[in-house]
Amino acid sequence: MTVEIREHGFDPYREVSDYQLSVLDAAGKYGATAVFVGSMRDINEGDAVQTMTLEHYPGMTERYLEKISKEARQRWDIIDSLIIHRVGDLHPDEPIVLVAVWSAHRAAAFDASRFLMEELKSRAPFWKKEVLSTGSRWVEKNTPG
């Protein structure tokens, strides 16, 4: 169960691969890996977005990501989970978030990864500010899943 905040760009697919090789001591135990990657779009609410700044509440963010990871572990029979979330300045197409879940069978991995993403979006203290050609604006609410 790992959560990380990153201030620089990351390759989510490489992270999953590295985690399986170096941290997850379960080769042969997991039959399912569910991977969700959220990336920055270049349009929001009909406006072209040039860049975005992601702010967070250091300490509380990690605390809530760990909290939801523990909740997922209690609800589903999963082997491990990994959450990585970017902060700082981002450009379109850059990864924002990675959620990966390993389990013996697919249902737990699918369900727990969806749960982690929805809980992250509603409880983890991150905020997005977009830069448009006309100025900047805070994103006021998440789009429905």
Add this chain to the structure above:
Amino acid sequence: MSITVKFFASLREQVGKADTTLDSQAVSSVSDVWNLASGGLLMPANTLMAVNMDYVDATHSVTEGDEVAFFPPVTGG
């Protein structure tokens, strides 16, 4: 002893500061902390609040050494 107050994102910009400290004798609830620390700004209805990094509501009590944070709805992921 004092209470540490933090503001994030759009609330930080509206209040005009990221953090401040208050004398704990002057406040008893999260609501009191807002009134004193925000400089009289009306609290937006969707404001979220945390004491020591756990979500609370405005009636939650505060004691010396607490860290109280105010922020808008979260938009990560």
